Amino acid sequence: MKRYYLGELEELVLLTVGVLFPEAYGVSVMDEIDKQVGRSLNISAVHSVLTRLEDKGFLKSKMSDPTEERGGRRKRIFLLTASGKRALEEVNEIRNQLYNQIPKVALQFKLA
Numbered sequence: 701m702k703r704y705y706l707g708e709l710e711e712l713v714l715l716t717v718g719v720l721f722p723e724a725y726g727v728s729v730m731d732e733i734d735k736q737v738g739r740s741l742n743i744s745a746v747h748s749v750l751t752r753l754e755d756k757g758f759l760k761s762k763m764s765d766p767t768e769e770r771g772g773r774r775k776r777i778f779l780l781t782a783s784g785k786r787a788l789e790e791v792n793e794i795r796n797q798l799y800n801q802i803p804k805v806a807l808q809f810k811l812a
Contacts, residue, residue: 704758704787711791712737713749714758717778718788725764725775726750750778758784 706714716732717724730746733739753759764775780788 704783704790706758706787706791709741709745709749710753710758711788712739713746714753714780714784714788717750717753717759717784718780722777722779724778729778753784754778756783757781758787 712733713729716729716736719736720728720732726743726747729750730741730743733741733746750759750761754761758781759778760781761776761778764777766772766774
């Protein structure tokens, strides 16, 4: 089985593209991450990660139709690929396996 390795920001962006289906584009991904996680990113960082994920085959993109509200400009819309979906499933499985191995007593301590 092929292993999928994602950095933390790559995972966050990939998850957000899935959440925003079918309207995930740079600014919407940036805004949704800020809304959901409270993490403020600049647009160039988001575009860099989106491009990297597309290069890895986890995303595909297409250009939207031009809209008046954007002054006739088009948006690059990103969608999960089958590999992107598998990568998210694998990351989720690994995180759950690790979490489930934490002894219950370790999670019962109260923070001071």
